[in-house]
Amino acid sequence: MRIGxxxxxxxxxxxxxxxxxxxxxxxxxxxxxxxxxxxxxxAHQEDQGWVRLPHHVSRVRTAPLWTPDxxxxxxxxxxxxxxxxxTGGEQSYGRRDRRRFVDHLAALAAAxxxxxxxxxxAGTGPGAELFAEGLYGLAExxxxxxxxxxxLRSEAxxxxxxxxxxxxxxxxxxxxxxxxxxxxxxxxxxxxxxxxSLDWYxxxxxxxxxxxxxxxxxxxxxxxxxAKRFFGVPLxxxxxxxxLRAHYLTSSDTAYGAPVRALxxxxxxxxxxxxxxxAALITPGNIHVRRWQRRCGADPARQRTVYPGMAAERFGPLxxxxxxxxxxxxxxxxxxxxxxxxxxxxxxxxxxxxLLHAFAEVRRAEPDARLRVFGAPVEGDEAAAAHLAxxxxxxxxxxxxxxxxxxxxxxxxxxxxxxxVGAVTxxxxxxxxxxxxxxxxGAGGVIVLSSTVEGFPVSxxxxxxxxxxxxxxxxxxxVEVIGGTGLVVPPRNPGALADAxxxxxxxxxxxxxxGAAARARALELFTVEQNLAAFRAIYLExxxxxxxxxxxxxxxxxxxxxxxxxxxxxxxxxPWARTGACLGAAAAGATGEGTESGAGKRSDxxxxxxxxxxxRRAGGGIRLPDRPGEPEPQHTRGPEPEGVCAVAAGPAxxxxx
Numbered sequence: 007m008r009i010g011x012x013x014x015x016x017x018x019x020x021x022x023x024x025x026x027x028x029x030x031x032x033x034x035x036x037x038x039x040x041x042x043x044x045x046x047x048x049a050h051q052e053d054q055g056w057v058r059l060p061h062h063v064s065r066v067r068t069a070p071l072w073t074p075d076x077x078x079x080x081x082x083x084x085x086x087x088x089x090x091x092x093t094g095g096e097q098s099y100g101r102r103d104r105r106r107f108v109d110h111l112a113a114l115a116a117a118x119x120x121x122x123x124x125x126x127x128a129g130t131g132p133g134a135e136l137f138a139e140g141l142y143g144l145a146e147x148x149x150x151x152x153x154x155x156x157x158l159r160s161e162a163x164x165x166x167x168x169x170x171x172x173x174x175x176x177x178x179x180x181x182x183x184x185x186x187x188x189x190x191x192x193x194x195x196x197x198x199x200x201x202x203s204l205d206w207y208x209x210x211x212x213x214x215x216x217x218x219x220x221x222x223x224x225x226x227x228x229x230x231x232x233a234k235r236f237f238g239v240p241l242x243x244x245x246x247x248x249x250l251r252a253h254y255l256t257s258s259d260t261a262y263g264a265p266v267r268a269l270x271x272x273x274x275x276x277x278x279x280x281x282x283x284x285a286a287l288i289t290p291g292n293i294h295v296r297r298w299q300r301r302c303g304a305d306p307a308r309q310r311t312v313y314p315g316m317a318a319e320r321f322g323p324l325x326x327x328x329x330x331x332x333x334x335x336x337x338x339x340x341x342x343x344x345x346x347x348x349x350x351x352x353x354x355x356x357x358x359x360x361l362l363h364a365f366a367e368v369r370r371a372e373p374d375a376r377l378r379v380f381g382a383p384v385e386g387d388e389a390a391a392a393h394l395a396x397x398x399x400x401x402x403x404x405x406x407x408x409x410x411x412x413x414x415x416x417x418x419x420x421x422x423x424x425x426x427v428g429a430v431t432x433x434x435x436x437x438x439x440x441x442x443x444x445x446x447x448g449a450g451g452v453i454v455l456s457s458t459v460e461g462f463p464v465s466x467x468x469x470x471x472x473x474x475x476x477x478x479x480x481x482x483x484x485v486e487v488i489g490g491t492g493l494v495v496p497p498r499n500p501g502a503l504a505d506a507x508x509x510x511x512x513x514x515x516x517x518x519x520x521g522a523a524a525r526a527r528a529l530e531l532f533t534v535e536q537n538l539a540a541f542r543a544i545y546l547e548x549x550x551x552x553x554x555x556x557x558x559x560x561x562x563x564x565x566x567x568x569x570x571x572x573x574x575x576x577x578x579x580x581p582w583a584r585t586g587a588c589l590g591a592a593a594a595g596a597t598g599e600g601t602e603s604g605a606g607k608r609s610d611x612x613x614x615x616x617x618x619x620x621x622r623r624a625g626g627g628i629r630l631p632d633r634p635g636e637p638e639p640q641h642t643r644g645p646e647p648e649g650v651c652a653v654a655a656g657p658a659x660x661x662x663x
Contacts, residue, residue, distance in 0.1 A: 315537025
């Protein structure tokens, strides 16, 4: 099977948890062929390069979404402006294409500016249909003529947006948009719709895949929408977070005013609804994401929760020893059970200030308690470095007698130069002199998460693999992940956070019980193996519903249907495959027909493109002649690849194997 994996700001670039998940998925399903279609978000990301790709990744197509405007001069009138809407300086919009652009953008703008009537379910009102009409109309125009970049930055586009924002039924905030607001929104709209202008939409690119798998919603899913529109390729959407929710949370940090934020929220909300409407299946990473998707119009019948798989092996030795060490309670100093540990990215959403205030109360109850903060390196990230400096300054004010430097101490013992035990330390994970991730979790008896915003809490799952008891704030999917194996408190509540930490610090037996239960839960639900098994089954299920798509590729030389040359079921290991292989050999012996083996001389991609010596049927066999005078194909039977079921085909007209 040929999978088109769609990513946005992640794989194959060597950054982010999303990239790690995609890498595990691709490496874990070597029986499929993957084409990668990646959108990058920054020059820095591209400079870091790609991760090492396995051999069954046959092609990588990339496109940047971070490039600046091209600086093309613009005219002052619609006629003079639209006459220069060009692609590559050659192709321009004629009168008919200008009319098409105006109509499609007007439909999209009306859907964005006008909310649905109260009580209307997402995806069922006229706004959803209007948005789809405008989006796909612009996509078809761009595919035929190009020029969308300049068209969306034109004066005509701003006039269309202005008319839509002043129409009846729009909200008061949208109606208050000024010309600068509309210009800013037009620029952001052009960036969001850049995937429409890519050269990925032909039969050699997205038209050649059997399934599009978007690793997130939003911009990453746009190519998948067009692949379904133009070629009928089914779309699978996986979300471990909610792009729409992330947009809502980050929009307040921008310099845009309320009208621009309202317009952008309208666009991203409509886009999310359309993605969920068109997806053959949606796989949220947790129930928290699942609920958000339903609010945006996702059909519950097409949702299936699949937890992200995480590598448990690196935490195995620590997890196996956790119960014994916690029960003994013999550790002190930097690795003692009186130490709280925080692991994560240093950013405002992690709310380290609340944790530090809570730890001040913990120290009053438990004077020997320590807090070790482990963060990722922040070189080159000025915002993260500034936030880390503020956290260190707060710790220095709250704990003036303790060490608050960049590590446990000059001698590595966790003590300051004056000999006093450092109350709080800030350390880097993975640095030349710093601990690795497993050592960070093993540095204390209780792992703390203090976030105010969280999607899927990766650090909590890692702590669970290590057999550590946890104290967490009730945000995102925390309660779903913990499942009763840790303590959960309200966010932004230093008193509640401190009480929970003190309760576990004073009760080693409870700490050990919770840690053991957490490890068992994590090994059952959150491993790479369970994630791969889920997507292996989902790929087969989706393809079983759409075995034939493209007319040119699904008819043989005589006009008969041509199913998959190598069906995905043939790769299933176990008794079914062995039985099928025996049946295939028996059938071949009975009919005198052989099959082309996997040592057979062509790749899966070549097989999808058509037969080598004759029209193929499912199972990799050669169709027997069914017309008078048609010569029987001559071939030899090679050795069967291990674990692969090669089912011999029956005579034509007898059905698929």
